[in-house]
Amino acid sequence: MALIASIKAREILDSRGIPTLEGKLTTSDGIEVYAQIPSGESLGKHEGVELRDKDPKRYVGMGVLQAKGIINEAIAPKLLGVDTKSFAEIDQWLVKADGTKYYSKLGVNSLMLVSQLVFKANAAERKLPLYEYVNEYYNATFNQKVSLSHIPTPIYNMINGGKHGTKNLDFQEFHIVPSSSTPFAQTLEFAVSCYTGLKDLFQNRNADVSVSEEGGFTPSLFTNTEAFEIIKEVLVSKKIKIGVDIFAGVDCAPAYYYNNKQYAIKDQGASLNSKEYIDFIVNLVGKYNMIILEDPLQEDDMKGWKEITQQVGKQAYIVADDFVAGNMERLNVAIEEQACNAVLVKFNQVGTLSEMFAFVHQLRVNNMKILVSHRLGETTDATIADIAVGLQADFIKFGSPARGERIAKYNRLLEIETQLATI
Helix, strand or coil, X not given: CCEEEEEEEEEEXXXXXXXXXXXXXEECCCCEEEEECCECCCCCCCCCCCCCCCCCCCHHHCCCHHHHHHHHHHHHHXXXXXXXXXXXXXXXXXXXXXXXXXXXXXXXXHHHHHHHHHHHHHHHHCCCCHHHHHHHHHHHHHCCCCCCCCCCEEEEEEEEEHHHCECCCCCCEEEEXXXXXXXXXXXXXXXXXXXXXXXXXXXXXXXXXXXXXXCCEECCCCCHHHHHHHHHHHHHHCCCCECCCEEEEEECCXXXXXXXXXXXXCCCCCCECHHHHHHHHHHHHHHCCEEEEECCCCCCCHHHHHHHHHHHCCCCEEEECCCCCCCHHHHHHHHHHCCCCEEEEECCCCCCHHHHHHHHHHHHHCCCEEEEECCCECCCCCHHHHHHHHCCCCEEEEXXXXXXXXXXXXXXXXXXXXXXXXX
16 A cells, blocks of 8 residues: 655746746655656647746746645645545545636646656556556556557657747648558657758758757748648658658647638738638648648637538548647537547646546547647656557657657657567
C-alpha cells in the first residue's frame, strides 16, 4: 500500500520562459515521482482555464504562485495518508472541489499536476513503465482490450506561421506526416532529413530565417502555398516519395485570420466567405497529398466543419482542436453532426487524467482518430509520450525535431519502441 506522505509544488519556467508548475509526490514506502505541467497559448475558449497570478509586476502577470499555494496549502494536506490507488476518487474530489465548468477556481494546471503525480505513483509502485500502466489502467477502467502494438504515427512540424511564427504566413503549422507503416525511428530520420534540408535551402538562398517556439522555421514567405511548395521541394530533393512515404499536414488555426465571418488569407486577393474558403482548402488537400487538416474552420463555424468533412473526410483527417477543446459536450455535438473525424487531445484541456482518459474512450468507441499533442509552452517532462503510447493513439504531435523540450518526447518514444519490440 502506497500512502501519500507529501505533495510539494514549485514554480518553474516552461520552454518560453513563462512560469509553470512542477510537483513532487512522496509515498509512505519511499516512492518519489515528479511531474511538470505544460501550457498553451492558442487557447480555445471552451477549454480549461489555467490559474495565473495576474500580477503585472511579476512575470508580466503569468506567475503561478497562487496555483502553487493551492496545491501546497489546500490540496496536499487533505491527501496526506490517502492511498494512491484511490486515484479515480482523488480526481473526482479535485473536480468537485473546483466546482466550475472550466476549472477557473483552482486552475486546470493545479488539478492536472496533482492528478499526474498520483497516477505516476501507482505506476511506480507497480514497477511498470508509465505507458504500460496507462494501457493497463485504461483497459481495466473502460473494459477494453487495447494492446501495445505500435508507436503512434508522428506529425512533424516544419514551418510555423500565424500566432506561432512569422506573420507573413496565415496558417499556424506546416507538417510532414510519415506513412503509418513506417517504424518510428525511421520516421524520425525522415523528419530530421527534411528539417536540415529546409535549413540548408534557406541558407543557400540567403534567407534570414529564425526558429519558432515549437522549433519550426519562420521564413519570410508571401503565401501559405509557398510554404507547402518549399517543403515539397526539399522532400523531392531527398528522394522521399510524397503520397507514399510522406504526406502533408497543416494546422490552420483560423482565429488568426478570421474576422467578421470572413477568412482573410494572403493566397487570395480578397477575404473569403466560408464556402469560398472551403473550396481553397479542399484544393490544397488534393494538390499536396494532405492527410492532416487541423482546425481548418473557425471554432464556431459548425456548418463549415460539416461541409469540409463531407467533402474531404474520406481522404484526410479533419482534426478538431479548438473546435472541441477537450470538452465532452462539444465532442458529442461534433460526433452527432459528423463535423470532424479526428480530435486532438492534450494536457490542460481538462483538469484530470481521468477526464482525459474518458474523453479518449469516447473518441475510440465512436471511431474517431485520436491525436495526442504537446503544448506550445513545454517542459522536458516526456509524460505525454507514455500516455500517447499507452492509449495507443493514432497520431502524436510533439513539434519539430529540434529544441530540447520537443526532443525529450521523441527520445522517449525511441526508448519505448525498443521496449515494445521485446514484448
